[in-house]
Amino acid sequence: MGLGLAIPFALMALMQLQGSFEFDNFHPNSDKIFRIITDEKSNENGVSHYASSPYLLADNLRNNYTSVEKSTKVVRQFGWELNNRLKNIHVNTIYVEPTFFEMFGFRLAKGSIPTEPNSLILSQETAQKFFNDANPIGQFLTHPTYGSFKITGVLKPFKRGTQFRSDVMVSMATYEKFNADQLKPSSWAKLETHTFVKLAPNAQPQALDLALVEISKKTNTFLSSAKKTNSFRKQALADISPSTEDLRYNPYVDDLQEIYFxxxxxxxxxxxxxxxxxxxxxxxxxxxxxxxxxxxxxxxxxxxxxxxxxxxxxxxxxxxxxxxxxxxxxxxxxxxxxxxxxxxxxxxxxxxxxxxxxxxxxxxxxxxxxxxxxxxxxxxxxxxxxxxxxxxxxxxxxxxxxxxxxxxxxxxxxxxxxxxxxKYMATENDNFNRKGIFNMSLSDKNHALLVDEIAANKNVEKIGMVSVPFGGISTEYAIKSKPKDENIASYYYAADANFIDNMQLTILAGNNLPVSKSDSATNFVLLNERAVERLRLGTPQEAIGKAVFLNNSATASQIVGIVKDFCHFNYQFEKQPVVFQYNPAQFAVMAIRTNAKAPKETFLAEMQSIWKKHYPYQQMGYSWFEQDLYERYYPxxxxxxxxxxxxxxxxxxxxxxxxxxxxxxxxxxxxxxxxxxxxxxxxxxxxxxxxxxxxxxxxxxxxxxxxxxxxxxxxxxxxxxxxxxxxxxxxxxxxxxxxxxxxxxxxxxxxxxxxxxxxxxxxx
Structure with missing residues (x-):
């Protein structure tokens, strides 16, 4: 029994080792596919080896060399979080172009390949997390920085053992929209892209070697200001995993030494x-x-x-x-x-x-x-x-x-x-209130009648409005205390006074946001202590009445209150500035504080009945805030x-x-x-x-x-x-x-x- 209890961990290690050799073996004609890796030489750092390459390399190979039948580029970005107004979910993200699906064995279960800016496709698991069994095609997910993304398709299940492990695949047009500098010659110095090449049927691998040598000679002239040179070489798809070479920017590929460790x-x-x-x-x-x-x-x-x-x-x-x-x-x-x-x-x-x-x-x-x-x-x-x-x-x-x-x-x-x-992260109620909060996604901006009818329900205590619930990454804004000062990054929530009350945030100085029925944003803001400190506005009491400028706006906003620092999404990160502003144009979620004694099933049925009166052909999006945060934080x-x-x-x-x-x-x-x-x-x-x-x-x-x-x-x-x-x-x-x-x-x-x-x- 002692050996029997110990053996499963060894068996898992053996399977991990074998799995690393079966990496990315489900792609058609994989013997013809190569990844281009880069050897960067500089006077300061010597020679560094990268699994990545310049953004323009794939297009250069495809357009100028007959030995290359197809080429594609993949860009990975970490730290993405998407939301459907109710759920905030961390996702693994890669940018891809249409040729990616021609070269590799990823197939669509439904929908189409994303080609337009701000379009993407989901893995089946991610589609299930966001939409359960509903059809996600045509729906939208929101990124706090890049805005709304239209879902054009859902992938068939694919093997986990791949360097392209991802929850969402975003159109390359989106990447170019927000990274236009990658199309300039100076981008040959940046190694943020993974380039893959499929050789023509009769082409020899040596032809690709010659092409890479030629390209490196031509493009190194663009690197003179950076005082470095690049040389490119091919790597067969089957040789990528397990990695026997120390390559930088080589995500999800198991290193042989790490496997042994x-x-x-x-x-x-x-x-x-x-x-x-x-x-x-x-x-x-x-x-x-x-x-x-x-x-x-x-x-x-x-x-x-x-x-x-x-x-x-x-x-x-x-x-x-x-x-x-x-x-x-x-x-x-x-x-x-x-x-x-x-x-x-x-x-x-x-x-x-x-x-x-x-x-x-x-x-x-x-x-x-x-x-x-x-x-x-x-x-x-x-x-x-x-x-x-x-x-x-x-x-x-x-x-x-x-x-x-x-x-x-x-x-x-x-x-x-x-x-x-x-357990503390999943259940605590010290930073903000999560108990008895029912979040409902707003369908459009004309929700006044819906709000009034919900407010009349006997089990509803108070209705607050917010752009995105706590627990996920919010929109990032630039703030400063004077027009000519340097911008400081902050998190931004469009919210009303009722939302601040529902979350039970502690106001250290000043007052809550003014109650307003206006359809436009007010010039009054709440800041947290960290924002006051970063803007050098003195004590919380001294900051009341002072001005701040949001996103380089020429119009100043007045500070009406300071809230105590709290954790609004990540317990590990250091405290960051947070801004609250009444801005109805960005309201997306109705945060309803309910009677603690009201049965959840009964209350949900009442809300769905009210929703159907106003939106008979649309499904209500909802969540119980406490349950959402528990699922998010407890692994x-x-x-x-x-x-x-x-x-x-x-x-x-x-x-x-x-x-x-x-x-x-x-x-x-x-x-x-x-x-x-x-x-x-x-x-x-x-x-x-x-x-x-x-x-x-x-x-x-x-x-x-x-x-x-x-x-x-x-x-x-x-x-x-x-x-x-x-x-x-x-x-x-x-x-x-x-x-x-x-x-x-x-x-x-x-x-x-x-x-x-x-x-x-x-x-x-």
């Missing part, structure tokens, strides 16, 4: 499990000593006995493999994590790897016990004069037990700190995986302790018998046997608790808004492990103390 944790767990197997086997050596003696008397050679014990270890390892595979299937069906490879294509190869690996583990775990057990001398064994076999010094073994429990406690403390922080699947790893490490540590206790009691069995004959009680013997092991647990706790506090300190520095130390949770974890270990010690000590001394002293 990832084996260290499963190897450590297996090493601990193998050590425990050895420990337990040697602890039982006394019960098998007569068997070895009889076999030797009957003529068995030492090599035959060694082979027997190694065969037993291999057999146990294969049983452990069955247990491990079963656990792996349970993990696969119950934990859904994108960064874990759960499936590989070549099943024959992976099973061969599993079998060879299991043989290796069995031989490794069984060799030392086989060597020691086979060394017993028949004369001593059959006289009953042999003691249990020894594996190294007892002090060394005790150190290993302490290390095992320190690792177990350290890991579970670390997991506990993360759980505490994630349930990752916590499951961490919990499973913690459980395995704890079980292995307890099994190591079990081996030590069993070994010690077997070795002291005659001492126990003599003590009982001399009048010692069972409790006294249990106390004598247990105390040495209890000291190991206490030492492990003394070492592990400072480690847990150091972990808490590190996370406190990592998160700007941190939940703080949960000493009670640490105590529960420590006492739970201590109780399990104490029960293990007490149980086996009690068994040893209860043995009849007549049996243990019979040979004497």
């Amino acid at each position: 990832n084996f260290t944790i499963p190897f450590m767990i297996l090493l601990l499990a193998g050590f425990n197997y050895t420990n337990l086997t040697l602890a039982r050596s006394l019960s098998r000593s007569k068997e070895v003696g009889v076999r030797k008397v009957m003529g068995a050679l030492r090599s035959q006995i060694i082979l027997q014990f190694i065969a037993e270890a291999i057999l146990i390892a294969f049983f452990s493999l069955l247990v491990g595979v079963a656990i792996l299937q349970i993990l696969k069906s119950s934990i859904h994590i994108n960064w874990v490879t759960w499936e590989v294509e070549n099943q024959t190869l992976i099973w061969c790897a599993f079998i060879v690996f299991t043989l290796f583990v069995g031989v490794l775990a069984g060799s030392l016990p086989a060597w020691i057990l086979s060394s017993f001398q028949p004369v001593k064994v059959l006289k009953g004069n042999i003691l249990p076999a020894t594996f190294g010094k007892i002090g060394f073994r005790k150190v290993l037990i302490v290390i095992q429990f320190v690792v177990s406690l350290g890991f579970i403390f670390f997991m506990g700190h993360f759980y505490n922080q994630f 349930a699947e990752d916590m499951k995986m961490m919990g499973m790893a913690a459980l395995v490490i704890i079980v292995i540590a307890v099994m190591g302790l079990l081996g030590m206790v069993t070994y010690s009691t077997e070795k002291r069995i005659k001492e126990i018998g003599i003590r009982k004959v001399m009048g010692a009680s069972v409790w006294e013997i249990v106390k004598i046997l247990s105390w040495s092991f209890m000291k190991l647990l206490i030492w492990a706790g003394v070492i592990a608790i400072p480690i847990g506090l150091a972990e808490n300190w590190a996370l406190d520095n990592l998160f700007t808004f941190y939940a703080g130390l949960n000493a009670g949770l640490m105590g529960v974890f420590f006492l739970s492990i201590f109780a399990v270990a104490t029960f293990t010690i007490g149980y086996y000590a009690m068994r040893a103390a209860a043995v009849n001394p007549v049996k243990s002293l019979r040979a004497d």
